Amino acid sequence: MYKTLKDGQELAVALKRELYKIENVDIVICPAYTLLAYLADDLEESNIALGAQDIYWQEEGAFTGEVSAAMLKDAGCQYVIVGHSERRQFFGDTNETVNKKIKACLKHGLTPIICVGENLQERESGNTFKVVQNHIQGSLAEISALDIIKTVIAYEPVWAIGTGKTATSDQAQEVHKYIRDLLRKMYGEEAAQSIRIQYGGSVKPDNIRELIAKPDVDGALVGGASLKADSFSAIVTGASEVVK
Numbered sequence: 001m002y003k004t005l006k007d008g009q010e011l012a013v014a015l016k017r018e019l020y021k022i023e024n025v026d027i028v029i030c031p032a033y034t035l036l037a038y039l040a041d042d043l044e045e046s047n048i049a050l051g052a053q054d055i056y057w058q059e060e061g062a063f064t065g066e067v068s069a070a071m072l073k074d075a076g077c078q079y080v081i082v083g084h085s086e087r088r089q090f091f092g093d094t095n096e097t098v099n100k101k102i103k104a105c106l107k108h109g110l111t112p113i114i115c116v117g118e119n120l121q122e123r124e125s126g127n128t129f130k131v132v133q134n135h136i137q138g139s140l141a142e143i144s145a146l147d148i149i150k151t152v153i154a155y156e157p158v159w160a161i162g163t164g165k166t167a168t169s170d171q172a173q174e175v176h177k178y179i180r181d182l183l184r185k186m187y188g189e190e191a192a193q194s195i196r197i198q199y200g201g202s203v204k205p206d207n208i209r210e211l212i213a214k215p216d217v218d219g220a221l222v223g224g225a226s227l228k229a230d231s232f233s234a235i236v237t238g239a240s241e242v243v244k
């Protein structure tokens with residue numbers, strides 16, 4: 001929950017200026033609902049796509065405060081973050097509701113960025129894989145192999161967000177490989193290799209290169225470092241240099 005309209009537009013303009021030469025990585029920003037339509041205009045004909053931070057699965061109706069897939073499309077969105085750890089922790093998102101949101105995205109041609117990951121207690125209890133498996137299998141229920149390749153998976157170790165603890169690139173790779181192996185069992189080799197698996201846990205300019213160099217880390221879901229043009233631009237540039 002950051003950025004007024006003026007702040008958001010200034011950030012978007014700065015990112016356009018800093019990143020216009022980047023061609024080998026996909027760049028997406030996901031501002032608050034109130035900024036979406038304005039930034040869609042600001043980012044028109046740029047190499048930066050627009051995404052929303054959440055979605056509601058119903059087409060329309062008496063659901064005060066919610067925003068539908070059609071509304072997000074109309075505002076210029078191409079992507080939607082679904083099941084973020086904060087939505088699960090504070091706003092009651094479950095595997096079942098995340099699944100409904102994914103289906104709403106796919107129905108309307110939006111790319112869902114599906115978040116999975118364990119908290120500190122689950123990590124220290126040795127339940128990382130169990131939690132991730134539960135999130136993956138529950139959230140992707142009844143999602144076909146044809147549709148799964150239209151999604152993005154984002155592994156966010158909640159214990160590495162705002163706790164002072166930092167996941168190493170090896171820890172990230174370990175879980176990313178587990179996710180890809182699980183997707184391979186669920187959907188087959190071709191689909192598993194096609195799905196982009198992002199890492200989202202205290203991603204910064206000084207660790208992006210090491211993370212992206214890992215074989216199963218395909219991108220980053222950037223948190224606090226995305227709020228400033230210089231740090232986010234440095235992350236995108238670092239990723240771009242590794243994937244050349």
